[in-house]
Amino acid sequence: MLDTRQLQYFAAIYESGSLAQASQTLRVAASALSHHLAQLEHRLGSPLFLRKPRGMEPTAAGHRLHEHTRSILRSIAAAETDLRDSVGQVSGPVSVGMSFSAVKAIGVEFISRVVHDYPDVQLVLTESLSGTALPYLLASEVDLALVYNPPNDPAIHSEPVLEETMVCVGRSEIIGETKDPISFAELLELPIILLRQGVSARALIDDNTLLKKIEARARLQMNSVQAIAGSIDAGLGCVIGTRLFMQDQLQRGSVHARAITNPELSRTLHLCQVATRPRTFASEAIRALLLALVRKAVTDGRWEAQLVG
Incomplete structure (x- = not known):
């Protein structure tokens, strides 16, 4: 031993x-x-x-x-x-990984609630693209992770939380003046800028067959949200994402969004934990808080998505 x-x-x-x-x-x-x-x-x-x-x-x-x-x-x-916490006090370190969209939707509120409700919890929050979150989880750097479309892995307990519909976002001269839906076939003819999640773009959509078609036609592939936002504003291409993902640009009016049809594209957010790691009072409390804040953001209309389960 x-x-x-x-x-x-x-x-x-x-x-x-x-x-x-x-x-x-x-x-x-x-x-x-x-x-x-x-x-x-x-x-x-x-x-x-x-x-x-x-x-x-x-x-x-x-x-x-x-x-x-x-x-x-x-x-x-x-x-x-x-x-030590068996008497009911929630304390100790908890590390949480979140995708960019999750941080954008609930990040500040989550941090505020932890500080207010669980002052003895030492929170570590990592914003990461979804493809990079699970290796950290597996390496015991992260206790909980809100990520999109995680791979099937018996070492990971994955719970679907919500489903988002993807849209095409870009300047009018790129995606057209109209806000009418665009078909998937038409979308493939546009200069797509693809957000890569770590080593792949797996977190973009659920359907891997459609994803491979997008990857094959993408003009640019980037691993930077800021670089993509700047490229979209500069008219270098369009992006497949959610309204939340490009919220700032959409609110400024520099770009607009078109729904995608035939077929619709979607992605699913999961709450993940290492299956074999014992849960603590602190991790259970933070898990419940994450789920509650995600549900609240959806029901309040701040996160355009459909709850799962």
Whole structure:
């Protein structure tokens, strides 16, 4: 069985890059750290670092162990906090990942509610494009994530929350003066600027077949919301998105939106958690708050979407 103290020492060496620095951080003699590291390497049957004159360089095994160690130590800390909270007080760290649209719709209200209702919760909020949120979730950097169209993965518990209808947004000279619907076939003839979510555009729409057609015809592909907004304003193309996504430009009147037909395009927002990670009082409270705020934003008309479930 792995020794928790040895894992703590290993993590400190890994993150500081040297025995001397880890010794100062932990206030443990460097010789003791070296002894425990040697025991851990012997137990695992593999060197975890390359010893160099100016520090310690992790081996492949060291990198892999660090991934596991972060998850193990985080779970231990969460268990300690959760047991202290068994009297009913909600406290401890909770990390939340949100797509750009979710931050735009409920981000400020969410932060305000956490600060007011759960002052002992240490909130970490990460705004990320949906394709990048799940790796963080899996690496134990994020406890909860509001993301679009997550891949099927038994390691992730995914709960659909709402469904959004996509529209075509652009300047009149690009998408036409009319606000009448545009067919999908007509849309493919326009200079589409595609928002890529991490390594793919999977979060754009639910239908992967239609997505591949869009990817094949896109004029530009970007991984920056700000760059896309500027490009749309400059008349360099049009974007497939939601009214919420391009809300600022639509309100200024610099662009307008056309519904897409034959077929309609939609995407589904999911609330995701690592399936095997125990839930804490704090994570349950934050999960309930997220769901309540999403529902409120939809019913108030601030988030143009249909609730699921």
